[in-house]
Amino acid sequence: xxxxDANLQTLTEYLKKTLDPDPAIRRPAEKxxxxxxxxxxxxxxxxxxxxxxxxxxxxxxASVTFKNYIKRNWRIVEDEPNKICEAxxxxxKANIVHLMLSSPEQIQKQLSDAISIIGRxxxxxxxxxxxxxICEKVIVPNMEFRAAxxxxxxxxSEEYIRRDLEGSDIDTRRRAACDLVRGLCKFFEGPVTGIxxxxxxxxxxxxxxxxxxxxxxKDAAIYLVTSLASKAQTQKHGITQANELVNLTxxxxxxxxxxxxxxxxxxxPVLKAxxxxxxxxxxxxxxxxxxxxxxxLLINHLQAESIVVHTxxxxxxxxxxxMRGPNNATLFTAAEIAPFVEILLTNLFKALTxxxxxxxxxxxxxxxxxxxxLQEAIIPYIPTLITQLTQKLLxxxxxxxxxxxxxxxxxxxxxxxxxxxxxxxxxxxxxxEALFLVFTEILQNDVQEFIPYVxxxxxxxxxxxxxxxxxxxxxxxxxxxxxxLWERTGNIPALVRLLQAFxxxxxxxxxxxxxxxxxxxxxxxxxxIASKANDHQGFYLLNSIIEHMPPExxxxxxxxxxxxxxxxxxxxxxxxxxxxxLVFINxxxxxxxxxxxxxxxxxxxxxxxxxxxxxxxIPEIQKVSGNVEKKICAVGITKLLTECxxxxxxxxxxxxxxxxxxxxxxFELPEDDTIPDEEHFIDIEDTPGxxxxxxxxxxxxxxxHDPVGQMVNNPKIHLAQSLHKLSTACxxxxxxxxxxxxxxxxLQYLQGYLQAASVTLL
Numbered sequence: 225x226x227x228x229d230a231n232l233q234t235l236t237e238y239l240k241k242t243l244d245p246d247p248a249i250r251r252p253a254e255k256x257x258x259x260x261x262x263x264x265x266x267x268x269x270x271x272x273x274x275x276x277x278x279x280x281x282x283x284x285x286a287s288v289t290f291k292n293y294i295k296r297n298w299r300i301v302e303d304e305p306n307k308i309c310e311a312x313x314x315x316x317k318a319n320i321v322h323l324m325l326s327s328p329e330q331i332q333k334q335l336s337d338a339i340s341i342i343g344r345x346x347x348x349x350x351x352x353x354x355x356x357x358i359c360e361k362v363i364v365p366n367m368e369f370r371a372a373x374x375x376x377x378x379x380x381s382e383e384y385i386r387r388d389l390e391g392s393d394i395d396t397r398r399r400a401a402c403d404l405v406r407g408l409c410k411f412f413e414g415p416v417t418g419i420x421x422x423x424x425x426x427x428x429x430x431x432x433x434x435x436x437x438x439x440x441x442k443d444a445a446i447y448l449v450t451s452l453a454s455k456a457q458t459q460k461h462g463i464t465q466a467n468e469l470v471n472l473t474x475x476x477x478x479x480x481x482x483x484x485x486x487x488x489x490x491x492x493p494v495l496k497a498x499x500x501x502x503x504x505x506x507x508x509x510x511x512x513x514x515x516x517x518x519x520x521l522l523i524n525h526l527q528a529e530s531i532v533v534h535t536x537x538x539x540x541x542x543x544x545x546x547m548r549g550p551n552n553a554t555l556f557t558a559a560e561i562a563p564f565v566e567i568l569l570t571n572l573f574k575a576l577t578x579x580x581x582x583x584x585x586x587x588x589x590x591x592x593x594x595x596x597x598l599q600e601a602i603i604p605y606i607p608t609l610i611t612q613l614t615q616k617l618l619x620x621x622x623x624x625x626x627x628x629x630x631x632x633x634x635x636x637x638x639x640x641x642x643x644x645x646x647x648x649x650x651x652x653x654x655x656x657e658a659l660f661l662v663f664t665e666i667l668q669n670d671v672q673e674f675i676p677y678v679x680x681x682x683x684x685x686x687x688x689x690x691x692x693x694x695x696x697x698x699x700x701x702x703x704x705x706x707x708x709l710w711e712r713t714g715n716i717p718a719l720v721r722l723l724q725a726f727x728x729x730x731x732x733x734x735x736x737x738x739x740x741x742x743x744x745x746x747x748x749x750x751x752x753i754a755s756k757a758n759d760h761q762g763f764y765l766l767n768s769i770i771e772h773m774p775p776e777x778x779x780x781x782x783x784x785x786x787x788x789x790x791x792x793x794x795x796x797x798x799x800x801x802x803x804x805x806l807v808f809i810n811x812x813x814x815x816x817x818x819x820x821x822x823x824x825x826x827x828x829x830x831x832x833x834x835x836x837x838x839x840x841x842i843p844e845i846q847k848v849s850g851n852v853e854k855k856i857c858a859v860g861i862t863k864l865l866t867e868c869x870x871x872x873x874x875x876x877x878x879x880x881x882x883x884x885x886x887x888x889x890x891f892e893l894p895e896d897d898t899i900p901d902e903e904h905f906i907d908i909e910d911t912p913g914x915x916x917x918x919x920x921x922x923x924x925x926x927x928x929h930d931p932v933g934q935m936v937n938n939p940k941i942h943l944a945q946s947l948h949k950l951s952t953a954c955x956x957x958x959x960x961x962x963x964x965x966x967x968x969x970x971l972q973y974l975q976g977y978l979q980a981a982s983v984t985l986l
Contacts, residue, residue: 225260225263225264225265225266225269226265227265227268227269227272231265231269232269232272232273232276235269235270235273235286236273236277236279236282238253238256238257239253239257239273239282239285239286239289240281240282240285241253242254242257242285242289243281243285257289261293261297262307264309264311264312265312266293266312267290267293267294267308267312267316268312268315268316270286270287270289270290270293271286271290271316271319271320271323273286274286274287274290274323274327274331275323275326275327280328283327283328283331284330284331284334287327287330287331287334287335288334290334290335290338291334291335291337291338291341294316294338294341294342295338295341298313298341298342298345299345300345316342317342317346317351317353317354318353320335320338320339320342321339321354321357321358321361321362322357322361323335324336324339325361325362348412355408355412355415355416355419356419358404358408359408359416359419359420359423360423362401362404363401363404363405363420363448364423364444364448366397366398366400366401367398367401367444367447367448367451368440368444369440369443369444369447369494373398374494377493377494377497377530377532378530381530381531381532381535381580382531382580384532385531385532385535385536385586388501389536389539389586398447401451402447402450402451402454405420405448405451405452406451406454409452413469414469416452417452417469417470420448420452423445423448424445424448424449427441427442427444427445427448428441428442428445428479431445435492439492439494439495440494442479442495442498443494443495443498445479446479446480446495446498446499446502447498449470449472449475450501450502450505452470453470453472453506453509454505472506472509472510473509473510473511473514476502476503476506476510476514477514480499480502480503481499481514481517481518481521483495483496483498483499484496484499484500484518484521484522484525485521489524489525489527489528489533490528490529490530493528493529493530493532493533496525496528496530496533496536497530497532497533497536500522500525500533500536500537500540501536501540503515503518503522503540503544504536504539504540504543507540507543507544507547508547512549512555512556515544515555515556516556516560518540519541519544519556519561519564520564520567522537522540522541522544523537523541523564523567523568523571524571525537526538526541526571526572526574526575526587527571527574527575529578529579531578531579531580531581531584534575534578534581534587535581535584535586535587538572538575538584538586538587538589538590539586539589539590541568541590541593541594542586542589542590542593544556545561545590545593545594545596545597546593554597556597558597558598558599558600558601561597561598561601562598562601565598565601565602565605566605568594569591569594569602569605569609572587572590572591572594573591573609573612575587576588576616582619583620583625583626583629584629585626585628585629585632588628588629588632588633588636589628589632591632591636592632592635592636592639592923595636595639595640595643596639596923599643600643600646600647602640602643603643603644603647606640606643606644607654609640610637610640610655610658610659611658613633613636613637613640614637614658614659614662616633617633617637617662618662618665620633621662621665621666621669621671621674624671624673624674627673627919630673630674630677631677631919631921634677634680634681634921634924635921635922635923635924637659637681638680638681638684638921638923638924639923640655641655641681641684641685641688642684642923645688649688649689649690652685652688652689655685656685656694656696659681659685660696663678663681663682666678667703672712672714675709675712675714675715675718676714676715676717676718676918676919677718677919677921678718679715679718679719679721679722680718680721680722680920680921680924681921681924682697682700682722682725683718683721683722683724683725683924683926684924686722686725686726686729687725687728687729687926689729692729692730692732692733693726693729693730693733697726697730698730698733698737698738701726701734701738701741702738702741702744704719704722704723704726705741705744705745705747705748707751710748710751710752713757713758713918714918715918716752716758716761716918717761717918717920718918720752720761720764720765721764721926723745723748723765723768724764724765724768727768727769727771727772727773728768728772731772731773731774732774734773734777735773735774735776735777739777742773742777742778742781743781745765745769746769746781746784746785748762748765749762749765749766749769749785750762750788752765753766753788753789753792754792756796756798756800756801759792759798759800759801759804760800760804763804763805763807763808766785766808767807767808767811767931770808770811770812770815770816771811771815771931775815775816782824783824783827783828786824786825786828787828789805789808790828793805793840799847799899799900802840802844802847803844803847803848803849803853805840806840806841806844806845806847806848806857807848807853807856807857809821809836809841809860810856810857810859810860810861811856811860811931812860813860813863813864814856814859814860814863814931814932817863817867818863818864818867818868818871819867819868819869819870821833821864821868822864822868822870822871822876831875833870833876834875834876834879837864837876837879837883838879838882841861841883841886842879842882842883842885842886843886845857845861845886845887845889845890846886846889846890846893846895846896847895847896847897848890848895849895849897852928852929852930852931852932854890854939855930855932855936855939856931856932857890858887858890858891858939858940858942858943859932859935859936859939859942861883861886861887861890862887862939862942862943862946863946864883865880865883865884865887865943865946865947865950866946866947866949866950867946871883872950872954872957880961881961881962881965881966882965884962884966884970884974885965885966885967885970887943888966888970888973888974889970891939891940891973892973940977940980941977941980941981943977944974944977944978944980944981944983945981945983947978947983947985948978948981948983948984948985948986951985951986952986955986956986958985958986959985959986962974962985
């Protein structure tokens with residue numbers, strides 16, 4: 225069949241007939257096409273039709289017919305005639321990629337399927353030009369920075385940054401081309417790198433001829449190098465696996481640094497952004513000395529007018545400052561960044577005044593990370609910085625709309641406090657003077673998004689005080705007990721911590737000057753303990769009350785506290801509640817004595833002490849987790865075993881050995897982390913409407929508190945010494961109880977404790 229207009233017309237007519245619903249017309253047309261498909265040029269006539277026909281229906285029909293023809297005939301079966309002549313095969317492979325790219329979507333789909341079929345049979349041996357064709361016709365054109373990209377860069381920078389930095393560009397043509405490059409490199413790294421290296425050099429040469437006109441060529445070259453070199457990437461660590469055939473450092477020195485060293489930070493903003501992004505992406509591959517050279521350049525670009533450029537500069541600095549070097553320390557030390565401290569801090573805060581960046585989360589995160597890295601090097605600048613931070617806090621509190629920005633801002637405030645007060649605790653007063661006016665306004669205006677943050681910062685400030693609680697805090701104390709504050713779940717963790725700080729620093733003041741507020745404090749505990757979601761917070765508060773408040777100030781409330789806990793145990797027992805309850809009763813035992821614990825239990829109901837031992841402490845103690853929590857329980861149980869006379873001479877004596885056995889189990893057996901099936905379905909209580917979530921400030925973090933402290937360093941040694949003391953008081957009884965009732969394994973462990981403590985049982 226010749227490639228003639230007459231044959232094209234004939235083929236068009238028969239393709240039309242194959243679409244006719246009348247079988248009498250359709251079937252003869254299908255038979256005709258089957259009869260001529262073995263002729264030379266038949267597939268080329270179909271391709272010519274789908275390219276040149278004016279009728280879209282015929283185009284689609286020709287593409288489907290072509291795909292099915294390829295599916296039936298392309299494979300060459302040994303000992304069978306070749307169904308497609310070599311000339312047609314060569315012509316198809318030479319034209320099909322270009323044809324697919326220039327066709328509408330419906331036709332592209334059919335030709336793409338045909339290319340897949342041909343590729344499976346012929347690539348790479350019989351179709352060596354395919355790689356070059358894909359690189360030249362598919363990838364390179366889609367790497368170009370188009371007018372729409374330029375418009376987004378200039379006029380919709382927030383969306384541009386989100387797509388480019390946060391990986392939401394998954395449906396863009398540039399990203400698709402980049403993914404295709406990575407896919408090809410996975411299987412044909414050498415050839416693909418070779419092909420693209422030529423294109424990269426050509427693009428860079430074009431740029432060099434006339435940079436102001438041809439800057440897009442360099443942009444495409446950088447994007448191509450990035451795609452080629454990136455084998456594996458994470459947002460947190462940048463490129464984790466690179467193409468060894470691409471010299472990333474050489475490209476950085478020759479083509480990235482010159483752009484960033486240019487005195488005019490506003491010239492070629494797209495290329496500046498490309499260069500900064502290159503540093504971000506390949507920070508693990510470029511040697512440290514080159515990264516160090518780039519730091520002052522990045523600081524300089526914080527002044528760029530382009531939102532994308534100064535945002536990328538801030539983000540790059542933040543990423544560099546989190547890199548890890550040897551021994552898991554930061555790659556860059558404060559000493560290495562010291563020469564740039566003043567200009568770094570100045571430019572970061574100036575960047576927040578640039579149009580479009582007043583609440584730029586990347587800049588605020590870079591401020592936070594700079595504080596964290598530089599530590600005491602920022603102390604001379606803190607008075608100025610805290611003023612700027614409080615002004616920004618006041619401004620954004622009018623309408624909080626950027627949660628990440630707000631979070632990093634509060635982190636930066638916490639870092640300022642920590643760093644300064646570590647060197648000079650008395651400086652806490654200066655921070656209170658700077659912050660309290662703004663905090664008061666936030667609390668009075670009920671800025672819900674900021675209240676949990678304010679309470680965390682106040683906790684940090686209050687915990688920094690070494691002496692008694694200042695009057696400014698005591699004036700706030702009654703307001704913290706108002707029920708409306710506790711209705712919002714986002715407030716609860718921060719409020720509990722703040723009340724704990726009040727109890728730790730000012731328990732005597734509360735007992736003497738605010739004794740009428742103790743029922744309100746216990747009311748908060750009662751509300752929290754009733755909630756499956758927040759009962760652990762109730763125990764945090766209760767433990768602080770027991771540990772810090774003078775005993776006489778809570779005497780009248782103690783029995784009621786235990787009754788509330790037993791009611792909750794009876795009505796709604798959960799694993800979390802039991803673990804917290806066990807820690808509490810053992811802390812109570814340490815604070816008030818084992819006999820006091822036994823008496824309060826039996827005062828509520830006769831023989832209740834035995835029931836608690838038998839039903840809760842002995843079987844459940846294995847569930848307690850956390851080193852401090854286990855230590856509290858171990859010391860508390862040791863007191864019950866050795867400082868509670870009823871355990872030795874009443875009906876409770878039968879529980880002495882099982883209690884000792886359970887304590888040894890707490891020391892030696894794995895934690896029991898099983899949770900009853902029904903507890904899987906416990907959900908946080910439904911809260912009406914929108915509730916601001918609690919966001920923990922990392923730099924407001926509280927050190928883990930050990931109420932036992934230095935009183936007991938090693939709980940196992942403490943147990944051995946306490947048992948020795950008990951056996952001295954009643955010779956013969958303890959060895960007898962231990963040897964007759966303790967299992968062999970536990971007995972062996974106990975012997976080890978006694979030997980380590982250099983004591984014996986008498």
